[in-house]
Amino acid sequence: MQGDTNRSRAQNSRRMFLKSTGALAAGMYLSGSDTAKAQVETLAMNGGPKAVTASHGDATTWPRYGKEEEEAVVELVRSPGYGPIEALEKDWKGFFGLPYCKAHYNGTSAITAMFFALNLPPGSEIMVPCSTFWATIMPMRFFGLVPIFIDIHPRTLNFDLEDAKRKLTKNTKAMFPVHYLGMPADMDHISDFAKEKGLIVLEDACHAHGASMHGKPMGAWGRMACFSFQASKPLPAIEGGMGNYQNREDYERAATLGHYECPQTFPADSKYAKYGLTGLGLKLRMHPMAAALARCQLKKLAKRNADGIAQTRRLNDRLIQLPGLYEQQNRPDVERVYYAANRFLFNEKEAGMSRAACIKALAAEGVSVGAAGAQFQCDAPAYHEAEWWHHLPVIAETFPGAEEVNQRGISLPYFTKDVPELIDQYIKAFEKVWAHRKELAS
Numbered sequence: 001m002q003g004d005t006n007r008s009r010a011q012n013s014r015r016m017f018l019k020s021t022g023a024l025a026a027g028m029y030l031s032g033s034d035t036a037k038a039q040v041e042t043l044a045m046n047g048g049p050k051a052v053t054a055s056h057g058d059a060t061t062w063p064r065y066g067k068e069e070e071e072a073v074v075e076l077v078r079s080p081g082y083g084p085i086e087a088l089e090k091d092w093k094g095f096f097g098l099p100y101c102k103a104h105y106n107g108t109s110a111i112t113a114m115f116f117a118l119n120l121p122p123g124s125e126i127m128v129p130c131s132t133f134w135a136t137i138m139p140m141r142f143f144g145l146v147p148i149f150i151d152i153h154p155r156t157l158n159f160d161l162e163d164a165k166r167k168l169t170k171n172t173k174a175m176f177p178v179h180y181l182g183m184p185a186d187m188d189h190i191s192d193f194a195k196e197k198g199l200i201v202l203e204d205a206c207h208a209h210g211a212s213m214h215g216k217p218m219g220a221w222g223r224m225a226c227f228s229f230q231a232s233k234p235l236p237a238i239e240g241g242m243g244n245y246q247n248r249e250d251y252e253r254a255a256t257l258g259h260y261e262c263p264q265t266f267p268a269d270s271k272y273a274k275y276g277l278t279g280l281g282l283k284l285r286m287h288p289m290a291a292a293l294a295r296c297q298l299k300k301l302a303k304r305n306a307d308g309i310a311q312t313r314r315l316n317d318r319l320i321q322l323p324g325l326y327e328q329q330n331r332p333d334v335e336r337v338y339y340a341a342n343r344f345l346f347n348e349k350e351a352g353m354s355r356a357a358c359i360k361a362l363a364a365e366g367v368s369v370g371a372a373g374a375q376f377q378c379d380a381p382a383y384h385e386a387e388w389w390h391h392l393p394v395i396a397e398t399f400p401g402a403e404e405v406n407q408r409g410i411s412l413p414y415f416t417k418d419v420p421e422l423i424d425q426y427i428k429a430f431e432k433v434w435a436h437r438k439e440l441a442s
């Protein structure tokens with residue numbers, strides 16, 4: 001396990017400074033008068049004043065729609081039609097520099113179409129992270145595909161390539177990492193390994209609209225990728241999804257499964273053109289109202305991501321100076337986005353207090369904080385019942401990375417609007433609690 005050694009340079013240098021000045025030992029992390037204040041202030045749980053007094057109000061409200069979305073919806077109501085779907089697909093391809101995409105009813109249907117497009121023999125196995133939403137995995141069933149559960153790295157919460165190397169079988173045909181909570185999976189190394197072993201690379205980018213690695217957007221790394229536009233996602237359309245396709249065969253096959261109107265638009269030499277009368281059995285068309293919303297949101301995506309990142313950095317750059325607190329790892333060569341939560345890993349030994357005691361003290365200060373774990377799939381009954389699968393998924397006995405997340409994870413809210421006062425007060429609360437950590441340990 002890489003553990004906590006992979007710290008950012010800023011984190012290391014600040015810690016070294018604190019250590020060398022003796023400030024760490026004294027529990028002095030605050031600046032100027034704040035330091036003195038925090039040291040004399042009694043913890044809120046012991047009757048002292050709360051560090052967080054500003055209201056959380058609508059700080060985490062999502063989605064955030066405005067006039068533009070209202071007007072787009074009203075326009076559609078006044079002149080109903082499917083136009084917004086095609087318009088969204090055009091904008092989306094431009095955003096990704098992508099040859100093909102298809103708007104689907106939701107992320108789950110984009111994934112279903114993707115598995116169909118793979119056209120793999122029944123019994124083929126696809127590697128997925130053990131911690132994800134069920135939709136990354138369950139649609140495999142319809143095509144005789146079987147998941148191999150790969151552990152996650154506790155710092156990134158993402159697909160652990162080293163575990164994938166251990167779990168490769170003769171039936172493994174593809175890897176399907178998830179960019180969990182907006183953190184890009186290690187697509188560069190995953191792609192190299194896939195190339196070496198002749199595996200297909202897919203991406204679940206349902207949390208990562210606008211994230212990138214080495215300047216290349218997530219969703220443009222794999223042969224196919226899926227996005228969700230469900231209400232909580234970085235690009236919310238209340239419900240909706242998108243499939244990204246790098247080649248024509250995948251696009252045509254994926255689109256034919258659930259969009260009977262598509263084959264008639266394919267070139268005459270397409271082997272799917274003849275299915276215009278029937279499609280291939282599903283109807284996965286996105287609602288045009290969702291497409292209208294998604295189109296508006298796409299225009300705002302880059303700015304919203306940038307604002308969210310800037311504010312989260314302002315908070316996290318201070319919090320990660322505290323001994324034992326590690327954020328969901330940010331490789332210096334990736335541009336992550338944030339979605340739903342701001343996650344940390346807590347090292348009790350280094351922090352000098354238990355996770356439970358720390359959370360209790362922070363909560364008493366007014367911080368919206370909780371223990372957080374992995375979104376572990378493998379215990380769910382469906383993966384243990386042969387009737388649902390071509391063959392039963394082989395599930396490892398332990399997933400040490402996911403287990404570590406369960407024991408050490410901490411979650412803060414992801415603030416979806418500018419809340420400078422709250423950010424300052426969160427910093428104050430954390431630094432205050434850390435200044436009292438000896439007391440909390442006992």
Ligand SMILES: Cc1ncc(COP(=O)(O)O)c(C=O)c1O
Pocket residue numbers: 106107108109132133135136178204206207227228229230240241
């Ligand atoms: C990782 C992941 N994949 C796929 C999906 C499915 O997307 P949808 O809810 O739009 O069907 C979700 C939804 O939460 C998700 O979190």
